[in-house]
Structures are given as structure tokens and as C-alpha cells.
Amino acid sequence: MNIQTPRGTYDILPNEISKWHQMETLIRTVCDLYDYKEIRTPIFEDTKVFKRENDSSDMVNKEMYTFNMGNDSFTLRPEGTAGVIRSFVQNKLYGSMELPAKLYYMGEMFRHERPQKGRQRQFNQFGIENIGAKNPIIDAEVIALGYSIVKSLGIDSVKVLINTLGDDESRKKYKDVLKEHFKDSINDLCADCKKRYELNPLRILDCKIDHNHESIKNAPSLEDSLNHESKKYFEEVLNALDALDIPYEVDDKLVRGLDYYTHTVFEVISTHKDSGSQSTIFGGGRYDNLVDYFGGPTMSGVGFAIGLERLLILANSEGYEFEDENYLDVYIIALENTGYFPLEIATLCRANGFKTEFNVVERSMKSQFKSADRKNAKNIIIIGEDEVKNNEVTIKNIKSKTQVKISVTEIINQLDVFSEGEE
Numbered sequence: 001m002n003i004q005t006p007r008g009t010y011d012i013l014p015n016e017i018s019k020w021h022q023m024e025t026l027i028r029t030v031c032d033l034y035d036y037k038e039i040r041t042p043i044f045e046d047t048k049v050f051k052r053e054n055d056s057s058d059m060v061n062k063e064m065y066t067f068n069m070g071n072d073s074f075t076l077r078p079e080g081t082a083g084v085i086r087s088f089v090q091n092k093l094y095g096s097m098e099l100p101a102k103l104y105y106m107g108e109m110f111r112h113e114r115p116q117k118g119r120q121r122q123f124n125q126f127g128i129e130n131i132g133a134k135n136p137i138i139d140a141e142v143i144a145l146g147y148s149i150v151k152s153l154g155i156d157s158v159k160v161l162i163n164t165l166g167d168d169e170s171r172k173k174y175k176d177v178l179k180e181h182f183k184d185s186i187n188d189l190c191a192d193c194k195k196r197y198e199l200n201p202l203r204i205l206d207c208k209i210d211h212n213h214e215s216i217k218n219a220p221s222l223e224d225s226l227n228h229e230s231k232k233y234f235e236e237v238l239n240a241l242d243a244l245d246i247p248y249e250v251d252d253k254l255v256r257g258l259d260y261y262t263h264t265v266f267e268v269i270s271t272h273k274d275s276g277s278q279s280t281i282f283g284g285g286r287y288d289n290l291v292d293y294f295g296g297p298t299m300s301g302v303g304f305a306i307g308l309e310r311l312l313i314l315a316n317s318e319g320y321e322f323e324d325e326n327y328l329d330v331y332i333i334a335l336e337n338t339g340y341f342p343l344e345i346a347t348l349c350r351a352n353g354f355k356t357e358f359n360v361v362e363r364s365m366k367s368q369f370k371s372a373d374r375k376n377a378k379n380i381i382i383i384g385e386d387e388v389k390n391n392e393v394t395i396k397n398i399k400s401k402t403q404v405k406i407s408v409t410e411i412i413n414q415l416d417v418f419s420e421g422e423e
């Protein structure tokens with residue numbers, strides 16, 4: 001039988017996991033610096049969490065893994081925001097947490113997309129949500145958090161694209177303007193755009209098929225439909241980014257692929273040659289109506305999510321030096337008839353914080369030395385029959401080439417001495 005991973009999914013193998021751990025640790029450290037707390041929500045949710053009335057996004061309408069169990073419909077989460085807001089409301093975090101609540105999450109998401117480099121059907125996202133306050137400074141700070149993670153991983157070829165969708169009033173006005181604009185050309189656009197025309201004409205601007213069509217290129221700019229408050233809010237976000245020295249480009253065609261955004265939307269894209277067509281590292285924005293939708297009080301939130309596979313691809317191509325965690329403090333070479341002694345010594349070393357491996361396979365001393373070398377052992381402990389009899393070991397430090405025979409009670413002290421010598 002030859003069974004493979006489903007298309008668009010992949011295994012993260014032991015030789016790659018160390019990079020994931022280091023990336024995750026770095027992310028958690030940055031979240032801690034900004035005082036964000038982790039939240040873990042289920043991987044599947046009631047379909048209604050994601051499929052909201054009149055949603056016109058591709059993600060919701062075409063890409064969700066939805067299944068029925070009895071009379072219930074569930075969906076594997078395609079993104080983190082909706083589940084986090086559901087939890088924020090369900091658990092009344094707006095009452096128990098200091099506002100704004102600052103939450104982050106990391107984990108698997110699922111979208112039935114056409115797989116390619118940097119685009120999978122199961123992928124990992126890290127995201128943050130700042131819920132319960134509305135202030136342009138927070139929008140800028142949220143972007144700054146994501147930006148600093150990208151930079152900390154050595155990813156320098158990046159560009160921040162930013163736009164505003166304005167408040168509800170401005171967006172409504174803009175939708176009417178777009179309907180008028182596309183009135184004559186809508187029949188020339190794809191079938192999806194015809195649906196978008198009815199549901200949410202803003203989505204037409206995001207069409208992957210017709211993005212080069214004249215009517216899309218010449219679409220009126222949202223800026224002209226913005227009311228005074230929306231313009232002012234956006235200007236203040238940009239001023240705050242200036243204050244933080246974060247370079248950005250205002251892109252008035254940026255509408256984002258999800259339906260819940262109001263005011264600020266942004267994407268951070270890679271300009272590195274290896275990023276291919278999947279160049280968006282992270283995207284996000286503000287949402288004024290989501291908490292309310294889930295039955296919570298009227299409060300605004302803002303957040304983003306980073307695709308971790310993309311982040312790793314770029315960190316690698318830009319030459320970020322991950323630490324090599326393939327090493328051992330101690331490799332125990334055990335010769336014949338040494339019984340449980342090597343296991344006892346390994347346990348002693350481990351209990352004292354030394355990363356230790358010992359040989360359990362019957363093989364020559366030479367091949368054990370080779371194994372120790374492949375595992376980058378810093379010290380080698382050799383145990384033969386005599387050592388067992390005398391309750392002692394031979395211990396060798398690889399770097400200094402010092403070798404001594406010592407009693408078992410002295411092992412830890414000797415390892416400490418060797419480690420000090422290596423610093």
C-alpha cells in the first residue's frame with residue numbers, strides 16, 4: 001500500500017522541527033514584550049462562526065472544509081480571528097480582561113486552495129487580536145509587532161502596504177459608487193464578479209481573474225468616498241507609523257480577501273526574489289462589527305495573521321542563522337557486558353541537565369565513536385567491564401582532547417569543569 005499525505009499538506013520532519021521551535025520561541029518572546037497573552041481555540045467550530053450572512057469572500061464560499069455530524073455542521077478553521085472573537089464573547093472576556101484584550105494564537109488553519117510554494121491546504125498561522133479599544137496608535141502598534149517579528153528573522157526585503165476601507169457610512173457610499181461604475185461593464189467580468197456586484201462590489205477589486213480589466217483598473221478610488229472621520233483616523237495611523245519609522249506605501253486598491261474589515265487594512269509583502277507568487281507574509285486590519293455580530297458589546301478590534309510556512313521560507317532565503325540544535329553534551333559508549341550501568345549513568349547525566357545519549361545497539365567501539373561524531377557530542381563517556389566493576393568511567397572532552405578516568409560520584413563535577421573550559 002502506498003498512502004501519501006493529502007494534496008496541500010506535508011509532514012514537518014525531525015530535521016526541520018528545530019527551526020519551527022526557534023521561530024515559535026521568537027514569536028512568543030515578542031508577544032510577551034508587547035504583553036499579548038496566548039489563547040487556544042478549537043480547530044473546528046460551528047460553521048456559522050465563519051459563514052456569516054452575505055459573506056462574499058472566496059475563503060468562506062469556496063475554500064472551507066465543512067462536514068456534517070448528525071444535524072450539526074462544522075468547519076475546520078480557515079483563519080483564527082472568527083474563533084477568537086467567538087471565544088471572547090462566549091467567555092465574556094470583555095468583562096474579565098483589562099481592555100483592550102491582547103490575544104495571540106498559533107496553529108493549523110485549513111483552506112481548500114490550489115497548492116503551490118508557500119500555499120498549502122493545511123498551513124500554520126500566528127496571529128494577534130487587540131480587542132476593545134479603537135485608536136489609530138493601536139493599529140500602528142499592531143503592525144509594528146508583526147513587522148518586528150519579520151525583521152528579527154532577518155527578513156529585510158519587505159514592504160508594508162496599507163489602505164483604509166473607512167467606516168460603515170463611507171463604505172456604503174463607496175459600494176454605491178462602485179455599483180454605478182461597474183453597471184455597464186459587469187457583464188464582461190467573471191461569474192464570481194457578477195455575484196460580488198450584488199453582494200459586495202468591493203470584492204471585485206480583489207478579483208484574481210479580471211484584475212487587469214480596464215474597468216477594474218479605472219475603478220474610482222475609495223478615498224473620494226471617505227467621510228471626514230475616516231480620513232482623519234487613517235491619517236493618524238500613518239502618522240503613528242511615521243513616528244515608529246516603519247516605511248509603508250498607501251495602496252488604494254488594497255481591500256483584503258475577508259469581509260469583516262473596516263478602517264485600516266494592511267499587508268506586509270516580501271520583495272525577495274524567492275517569495276514567488278505567494279509574497280504576502282502577513283495581512284490584517286481593523287474590524288468594528290465582529291464582536292457585535294457574535295452577540296458581544298459593540299467594540300472594535302484590530303489584528304493580523306502571519307503565514308508561518310512563508311515566514312520560514314523567507315527567513316531561510318534571506319540567510320537567517322538558526323541555531324544548530326543537533327548536539328549532545330554526552331554520548332556514552334558502552335562495551336559488552338555492561339548491563340544497566342550505561343543506562344544508570346545516562347540517567348544521572350540527564351538528571352543534572354546534560355543532554356545525553358547512549359548506545360544500546362551491539363556494535364563496535366569505532367562505529368559508536370562515529371555515531372557520537374554525527375550527533376556532535378561534546379563529551380564521550382566510555383564504559384567497559386572494568387569500569388562497571390570499579391564503579392568508574394572514562395570521560396573524554398572532544399574539544400580539549402582531555403581524557404580522565406574518574407569515579408561515578410565525580411562525573412557531574414567533571415562535566416561542569418569541561419563545560420566551563422568550553423565557554
Ligand code: HAM
Nearest residue numbers: 079081119120123280281282283284285303304305307
Ligand atoms: P489572511 O490574509 O487570509 O488573513 O491570512 C494571513 C496570512 O496567512 C497570509 O498573509 C499568508 O501568509 C497566510 N496564508 C493564508 N492562506 C495560506 C495558505 N493557503 N497557505 C499558506 N499560508 C497562507 C487572515 O487570516 C486574518 N484572520 C488576519 C487577521 C487577523 N485580520 C485581523 N486579525
